[in-house]
Amino acid sequence: MEQEQVWIQQALRGDKEAFTRLIEAYQTPVYNLAYRMLGNAQEAEDAAQEAFIRAYTRLRTYDPTRKFASWLLSIASHYCIDRLRRRRFNLISLEELPPWQGIASERPQPEERLIENQKRDAVQSLLATLPPHYRAPIILRYWYDFSYREIAEVMNLTESAIKSRLHRAREMLVRAASQADEDKMPTTIGAVQTARGGG
Amino acid sequence: MTSNVQASKPCPQFSEQMSLALDHQLGAAAERELREHLRTCDACQAQWDALQRVERLFTTAPLISPPAGFTARVSARLVRRESRQHIVFGALSLVVGALILVPVALASAGKIVRPLYSLYLLMTTPAAWRGLFVITELLSLVESVLNALRLTIVACIRSPGVMVCLTYNLAVLVLTALWLRVLIGRLLRPVSVLRQA
Structure with missing residues (x-):
């Protein structure tokens, strides 16, 4: 922390x-965050x-009493939200999801790797069903373990707004997961659990 | 279980509490009340199970790292962005400088035309008159220059605004010179890089 301020x-x-x-470091x-968004x-x-370039050019606006990580992730999340809005579609159905273009390779993979890739696909497919302003709080909650107050700081919202967004986002995720299970999509929670031998 | 979630909706008064319970933000009493309710309500129990499945999936998903060389790529992009900003700033200074120098140039034009005309006359008049003509015109030119200098100094002393304007003009000229130096350096750099390669 000391070194970071230096x-x-x-x-x-x-x-x-x-x-x-x-x-x-970051x-x-x-x-x-950008990948999940x-x-x-x-x-x-x-x-x-x-996000890093914007952070560099706006470094003078950084308040040292705040956590640098929160400030940096705030820049990144707002940039990603803007970018998603520019894509001109906020909500996509599971059927509209593009084939996976990430790091997954076409070569045969060991079972564990396959499960990991399926899991990553499932996570991304579910996240993609959320509108951007619901996606960001979920990511900050699960991958960064941020408290409601920290998420509120990053998103420039109130804590009660964050509680509400997390609640609604979770409902959307459950609906999307149920829909995917019904459609027997390969990238669902069920598929991941089946690949693990049921769990 | 999935069909249960869709068939009947969970009770609205417990719906948000489930989300708070997942974040450990529910008080002990409220959590007890939620647990008791889940035992008696199938729809809420199904929703709770589904929420927990999503929770497990998300909490076990790892952080994804960027491909190797990310830091170097950001640094290179930062350098490119900064040099582009410098060129834009330099071009802006050049335009402003040029706009300011135009009236100065126009004002000087009057002073330049007369000596040129004199020079023309000098070339066309008989040789006997040339010497006298040259001396007269040179004296006239020196007088004009000295007069202009005197007026500038007097104006600078009397009006601080002119001083500011002159300083600004000087600054613009310096910035323009610096920008040209950077631009010329940049134009020549690719050649030197290619040579090194």
Whole structure:
């Protein structure tokens, strides 16, 4: 934490090397957020890069009393939400989901790897059914273990709004999972559990 | 179980409580009440089970890391973005500088035309008059320049606004020169890089 503040101060004085250290420290959280929000590796890479560049150019607006991670993820999540809105569709059905274009390879894979890929597909398919402003709180809750207050800070919303969004998002996820189970889509929770030998 | 969720809706008063319970934000009493309700309500129990399945799926999903070399790619993009901003800023300075220098150039034009005309006359008049003509015109030119300098100095002393304007013009000229230096350096760089390659 101490070291992080030193890097921030150095970056503010124009030290790019110090900012590089910050990128190294936060590349996975920022990339993961972009990946979970946007659903494919190429767009996630571009969005994560843009989030870091925006953070660098706005570093003077960072309030040191806040957690740097929250501030950085706030930039990334707002950028991803804007990007999703520009795509001109907020809600897509499971049938409309594109084939998986992520890191999964075409080669035969060991069973564990296959299960992991199916699980990742299932997670992304479910996330893709949520509108962007519901997707972000869910991601921050599950992958970053943020409290309601922290999510509210990142999203510039009240805690009660976050509670409401998480509740509604979970309802949507349950409906989407049920729908996928009924349609017997390969990328569902059921399929993952079957591949594990029922669970 | 899935069909249960769709067949009958969970009770609205417990629906949000389930979400709070998953986040451990429900008080002990409220959680006890929820547990008791789940034992008696099939729709709510089915919803709770479905929520927990989603919960398990999401809580066990790992963080995904970017492909190797991410930091270097961001740094390179940052450098590109900054140099583009410098070029835009330089071009803007150049345009502003040029716009400011246009009236200055127009004002000087009057002073330039007369000596040029004199020079023309000098070339066309008989040789006897040339010497006298040259001296007269040179004296006239020196007088004009000295007069202009005197007026500028007096104006600068009397009006601080002119001083600011001149300083600004000077700054614009310096910025324009710097920008041209950067631009020329940038134009030449690819050639040197290619040579190195």
